[in-house]
Amino acid sequence: MDGRPFDSSPRKLIEVALPLEAVNAAGRAEKAVPKKGHPATMHLWWSRKPLGVTRAVLFASLVDDPSSRPDLYPTEAAQDAERRRLHGLIEGLAQWERSEDAALLAEAQRCIESSADGGLPRIIDPFCGGGAISTEAIRLGLDTVAIDLNPVAALVSAATLSVAQRFAGAPAVSAGDLRGGKSLAGIAADVAFYGAAVETECRRRLAGAFEPLPSPLSPEGRTVAISYLWARTVPCANEACRRITPLLSTWWLSKRPTNRWHARPVLEDDRFDFAVEPGAPPADLIDLKVGRGTNFRCLFCGDVNDADWVRSCGLGAGLGLRLVAVQALADPRRPREGRIWLAPDAASERAGLAGRRSGFPAPIEAALCRELPAESGNVTAFGIRRIGDLLSPRQRNTLATFSEVIAGITPAVHRDALAAGMADGGAGIEQAGHDARAYAEAITTYLALALSRLANRTTTMTTHNRANGSVEQSFIRPAYGFYGEFPEANPFSGSTGSWSGGLDYVVRALEALPAPAGNPTERLEGTGPHTDPSGHTPPRVGRSDVRCGSMLAVLDGDRGVVCTDPPYYDMFDYASLSNLFLVWLRATLGGIWPETLGPVIAPTASQIVSNAARSSGDRAAAHGHFESLLRRALERIADVHDSRYPLAIYYGYQQAGKRSPNGGAGRIGTAWEAMLESLIGAGLRIIATWPLRTERPEGVKKGTKSLATSLLLICRPDGAARPAATVDEFRRALRAELPDAVRLLQRSNIAPLDLVQAAIGPGMRIYTSYAYVREADGARLGVSAALDIVDEVLDESLAGVEAELDSDTRWALTWFEERGFADGPFGRAEEVSTVLNTSVDRLVGAGIVTTADGRVRLLSSHELEVAPDPVANGRLTVWGATQRLLRCFLDGGEPAAAALLSRLDSETADAARHLTYRLYRICNRGNRVAEAAACNGLVACWPELTRRASAPSSLA
Structure with missing residues (x-):
């Protein structure tokens, strides 16, 4: 400082x-x-x-x-x-x-x-x-x-x-088409071009891993898989059973109203397979998942395998995998015309469980073998201890292949950049380079981010969205999760979880980044243009x-x-x-x-x-x-x-x-x-x-x-230097300064819901203006206690507006804080009215209370009549105006509330808005959720109500 x-x-x-x-x-x-x-x-x-x-x-x-x-x-x-x-x-x-x-x-x-x-x-x-x-x-x-x-x-x-900003204005070095006229169009086009080249090479290397599927529903008899739904398996805990059973939460595959599908088990001796059928699961097909947590019925004997058993299996021999169903394109020639579900065949399951025979390069092997930190959560309790354990065999091979291909593309980009006339030099992208080498490394960086996006949807932590068929990201919750089932995306499908989809997100985000005008050479030399093409x-x-x-x-x-x-x-x-x-x-x-x-x-x-x-x-x-x-x-x-x-x-x-x-x-x-x-x-x-x-x-x-x-x-x-203060001095300072701060906040139309939090600011400003605040026993007043005092004075500040209100409104506010809209003894009503210089008869005449059998009740907003002219009876209370505004707002939205506001004088309208803040506090404290929400909503849209009220149409 x-x-x-x-x-x-x-x-x-x-x-x-x-x-x-x-x-x-x-x-x-x-x-x-x-x-x-x-x-x-x-x-x-x-x-x-x-x-x-x-x-x-x-x-x-x-x-x-x-x-x-x-x-x-x-x-x-x-x-x-x-x-x-x-x-x-x-x-x-x-x-x-x-x-x-x-x-x-x-x-x-x-x-x-x-x-x-x-x-x-x-x-x-x-x-x-x-x-x-x-x-x-x-x-x-x-x-x-x-x-x-x-x-x-x-x-x-x-x-x-x-990274990209260093090459703003530079043309693409590839044969890629420019994507619009933005200053990052060139580098964006190159990321898209080389990203497509990565997909082509990975498709070649993974040719046997994602084969087309036979489909009786496809015109060509073959179709493209979008995702594969897998279920983990455990041996049944029942010693008399011990058969392998899946950890499948539901038989539903798709709940889309126009395209419903389900799976069902096919049992044969000690093994099971899955069949797939259109429509909802039959009523007698009971889900295997029981309650919350990792608890699943055995498919054969019906006993429940609880979370402890599943964890022990994971820590012991490990958990198995079975392919439940495959989501595919209904017609690969028209990828947007629907999806179907297919029963798994042996070839598809073998392909998904097949790992890489030749092993992985050292950097990738190190990545897969890296131990998860202890703070990774309870996923380690299921035997998942390494990054590689979060992936199925085909997922490991897929991500490894993309990583190899992306790492190997840098020299090709470098050659193309030199051929396009980009200068050569020694500094890389991490050293703020701006020549051909740095450009090639920049392209590789964005492709690696696309790989990282792919990795987010290529783990056993992804979830299958049965409403729309999408493969949801691994971190739908900010934690390493364990699920009994997971979808595996086909990276070459062009659909959910695919490489091309993630790449397009990176490219489009790249185009939207702020970037300087002019080309890199002009900016480096300080001779860049000072105007855009429009002058x-x-x-x-x-x-x-x-x-x-x-x-x-x-x-x-x-x-x-x-x-x-x-x-x-x-x-x-x-x-x-x-x-x-x-x-x-x-x-x-x-x-x-x-x-x-x-x-x-x-x-x-x-x-x-x-x-x-x-x-x-x-x-x-x-x-x-x-x-x-x-x-x-x-x-x-x-x-x-x-x-x-x-x-x-x-x-x-x-x-x-x-x-x-x-x-x-x-x-x-x-x-x-x-x-x-x-x-x-x-x-x-x-x-x-x-x-x-x-x-x-x-x-x-x-x-x-x-x-x-x-x-x-x-x-x-x-x-x-700051002085110390006593609690009483702190409280007096709050009472002197907080009301003005609250009024300024209200003039900026802060919502009642937010006023409590916003009032902390001026309250803490006063608190921190002292070296410390001293309690009666000499101890330092802590932040928590100081916040409670700020809250109390805020209440006092809002209540202080009551002195400016008409006596009927002050009675209604007092009664509402005591009883809400419930009835109470006539004697108590008369007692309060005497103190506030009004009477129960006067309140009845104002149309805000009703009396019967010695009881008095405040009328709710829905019981008040909204007359064409709210001041026709000659005496409209602020309470009545406020309640009628709330009713119009709830029943007819902003237009109805604005129409009523246009017929109120500015003094009554302003008082009604301040009263709504006070009502919100009372309702919120009394857990009157619906009434608090109505008050908050009315104030939040007040500027729009004022605008509408001042428009000639609102007076019609």
Whole structure:
């Protein structure tokens, strides 16, 4: 740190307000369906942030908030107007579809430059993973340093950020056709061309392994296999039986409504075979899988072979394999016209179980024999101890063959590059070369990434999707999994799990990468064009320096703005998972990337993760290891961070964590507090917290441990001396400052669901403004207790709005918090009404309560009439307006709610929106899920309601 107090720098947009709902919606849309042509689809990396969101976050971190420029925006109205304009830019930047919007990017770069006092900053991401943050930094015209300890992550980031960009604008050296007019079209065409050559050679070498199949349904009598469904086998645990039985979960093969198929067993003496028939399984064909876990009935005697027996078989003589069925093209001449299922024949089963007779080259043999780390999970309990054990015999041969062919193609590409006129030289791609040798190595690198994609769908950990017939990737859960059955993809089918499909993902992702204009020679000589063909200056594209190693070691002499997504405590163990890819990348590219891919197994000693398996099962020691390394990393980050700007850290977590005592949603215990304590201990002050709800919720529902939410923590290094404070002083400071911060958040239309998380930011800003907060007994007030106090004061702040409401609404709010829509004694209702200067008769006249038999009940939104003119009776309460808005929103969506909003005066409408925040808190605390969701939804769409309400059509 340079010792400058954080308050001396202008506040940036991200420290004040964000159009959070628009950013989150754009992120969810981007991640909803991964499509070809998105950089993230080049290679799997876990928990990638949506590129549009990272772009928006970077912009908001670098651009001054208008309140910091009173010279340009002297009034609050002028500041609000400029903030709305900048928020509009953020909303555009958050949309992935606008990644190539030159006008938008140029304006964003102009704003960043105008806020960059002292020159454009460099972005540093010390935990770069798949490179999302750095990808968008260079798209915004900023240079970056991207670092990761994991060699797979470092290679993927290099391929995303710097390898292809060295050859931007260069024509293809092969006979491949250019794929459009983008600056990376040449290298993309070459990857596609040489990838097709790899497939041709591998098909020749594996000619006997994937033969066409006889098919009575195909016009030609032969067809192409798409995938082979295999089942593991064990001898029955019943000593009186001991016959071999399959571990098959269901007899269903395809559940597609228009193309249903099932398998059935054919028993003969002590052996079994499988038959395949169209339609659903008959009712008397009982599934073999029993309950959860690895428990299967014996096909012969019906006894259950439990998980312990299956594990003992795996650790003993090993598990067998039987081919259940083959998915194939109905007509190979028309591959898109349907699929069929075929019963296995002896030849197909023999081909799948046949290994390579000649053995494997040393690098591949080393890859297959590599022991899985102890932290790989319970898969080792089934006898799967090596990488090779994760593969069937044909899968081992397939991946080995592709690896050999790809490694051997580099000289051919080199010759073609020289023949095309590319200069020769000595530097390779890892040494930032840019000539024929480096180009050939770059092509080989992208082909190896396609091999790594193939490896992800060529293991015994893949799963068969019975709804659509696809071969799902190995890491559908972030763990090494054991399954009783698995599909084996035919790499030459052109369909699911094939080489050509994975190659096309790599090529299309390559085309979508940000890259500079002009050809390589012009850029190297500094004579590149300053305008595009249309005469406009294209947005600048930054350069990236990708490094593999511990950020503690390789961040040396660097200074820049840190924006990063650090490790997630004990949720993921990337080093262990990535070994499946590392062994193949190292076998194929070890000579091209010797420094990056040097480790035989991904390094774990310096990895910041809490994994009890690395601490002899001691979870406390594992947590201590994580917190110690995280503190050191954050201290290093604070040292290198450019204090002119805030520091942005993504913190990922699942919703199913600890809740605060008074019902505040989403507060996570140990991991969250460890992160905050580490930030504070590293000398960082927390300024803001923004909930980013961009992860796909179905992943959590399936138990895949995907992250439901990320909190974006905005911090500033603090070099100033800070006083201590008592708990009472801390509470008074919160009461003085938090209400204004909450009002600003509400003015940016933050959803009630997110307000709790966002309020942590200003609360922690106050907490970290002190050296420490002292409790009554002199002990330090910890982060967890401080968060509880922030939560309490947030409630007070929201409740403070009640004083500005009409007396009938305050009565309704008090009654709702006590009883909801249940009835209560008339005496209690009258007691509350007297205190609040109203009466039960007045409440009945306002149309919000009903009375009967000495009981009083608040009317729900669905019991209130929505009159054509809501103020026709002359006295509309804020409560009544709010409930009617909720009813219109639930019954008729945005159009109906907007129509009602258009008939409310601005004061009532604004009060209704504030009341909805308060109602959300009450409903959420009382576990009124549906009502809380309605309140959240109404506020979330308020800008659209306002827009519709102001349109002439809404008044009709």
